[in-house]
Amino acid sequence: MKKFFGHILIFLATIAPYDAMAQIITVSGPIEPEEMGLPLIHEHIMVDWIGADSTGHHRWDRNEIVERALPYLEEVKEYGVTTFLDCTPAYLGRDPYVLKELADRTGIHILTNTGYYGSGNNKFIPEGVMNAPAKQMASHWIKEFKHGIEGSGIRPGFIKISVENEENLSETHKNLVRAAGLTHLETGMAIVSHTGGDSPAMAQISLLKEMGVSPSAFVWTHAQNGTIPGYLQAAGQGAWISLDNIDGGTPNEPDGTGNIDWFVKTLLELKDGGILDHILISHDAGWYTVGEKNGGSYRGYTDLFTKLIPQLEQNGFTQKEIDMLLRQNPKKAYTIHIREE
Template sequence: MKHFPWMVFILLSIVSCQKRPDSVQIMTVNGPVEASEMGITLVHEHVIVDWIGADSTGYHRWDRDEVVGRALPFLLEIRESGVNTFLECTPAYLGRDPFVLKELSEKSGIAILTNTGYYGALSNRFIPAHAFEESPEALAQRWVDEFENGIDGSGVRPGFIKIAVNPADSLSALHQKIIHAASIAHKKTGLAIVSHTGPDGPAFAQIGILKTQGVSPTAFIWTHAQGGTLEGCIKAAQEGAWISLDNVNDAPPAEPGMPGAVEWYANRISDLKDAGLLQKILISHDSGWYNVGQPDGGNYNGYTVIFNRLLPELKKRGFTDDDIEQILVRNPREAFTIRIRYL
């Protein structure tokens, strides 16, 4: 028994390595990072989009140096506002480019996350041919492979799953398959599911499918929840889903007497806070981007309206610095930490 103390030491070492309760991580384009380092986070933005369609897009369609040159000033601008982490939500077959994102992250000093998954909205024009035939398990395996081995030889691993469904009350068979595949990929990777959704109907249809797969609604980010009703957002948030109000912009009132966009967002966020759901709100601009095919990427919109316009409106409505930190720091951290969420 003279080796006994060593055995105890080795066993204790193994146990302490496995537990590591302090180590909760996100996956950036530069690899895993402690979630506690995320800081102020924009959860839904773009630096490049290619609208040509899944059958024609590819890396040959844009010049990486030109994209980086166009996007970088806008990232440096928000660095000044304290933004530390940025989720680039352009999916595969819509212009996703991990090489561009890695370079932008290195040059701007902002942590960037990219995604895996397929975009079904807009008549399935961005769905690759293989996805129409394959099983949910096969699709999920493609996305899990990207998480385990990186995207297209870049070494960059996705930090979340991005999908999209049509804004219809009942999901098509293909869109049911996509959310089913996302639930399988979630259970293998722990990546959160960001789903371009819009109204209440498809939000609850997707949450229903997740539940049948044993996945908690806390893994689901209801993207474009500004297209949903307040009642629907409250119900989904109470079930655990994340309410992503992600097209914050400074459009003027549609008609005299109506709220402008900034005021509308401030009111909706305030209503959710009054319902006790501040801890389920995510906000972003869904802005950008280098538009492939247009001269020098066309008209690029920045990512500053939240800082310059929305936060002052929230403060007028009694929001404290701690409330704002909840929305811009703690909620993204909780939503995008890599963790499998079983029902």
């Protein structure tokens, strides 16, 4: 009998880690992937552009930021949004306490991230860690995943890195990608990388593959700067294409429609190309800018619902296809699971 239970325990120990990992990690703790519902996959609550050498919690008033952002989160609830991925990295204004307060007040599931942001000439990476070995960087990010950010107990739900939008990756940025790969293999968090064009996207995908990380763990962020052949090539390998600058414009601007026409045309081409199941869309909007009076101008997160979706419907997109873009794809991309090549 004792032996029998022993076998059961070994069996449970083998399956338990996967089950425990098949979750979305929010600032309020893990949720089941099904609970993610309708997410906005790339937005911001706040940003501090001053740089890693000067930023810190002393630069902002948490209550002022919460009060400023709150109405915009309340507004998206009216469109059914249930989850919000905050893409502001460490040293650029990532504040888990602000996000937790907003999650508590609105009931929206909010995700934060771990990682370093390399573009902007590495201005947002502290000197002391910039040239650290990938393994050392990764161990810090993994520690945040396991134990929470800066003693808050609040855990990141994805990895956010950033590389320069250039033909070749610098050594520092290759190192960031390797650190992200190591962190993924240990934690199963998706790698969201501020990238831009085709070349740096392909370079990161190959680096990750060399490490045994599947491209399906990689979100090519700001892919609107890439090309259709690039999207087909990356998605063909399993990567996620993040078209994340939806902007409906304002009526009194000369081009009052923003980029909605571009989105419709591109999404139609991607549908024809058969890769709609690898596309993620969002606004990259917000945010409270630290150092500006009451955070400066703040762009809301609703153009997707008020301007883009009606156009997609008019252009023949079915409810099923819209659900795939808005619900199924994000759930697959951001559910914690290790994706090996």
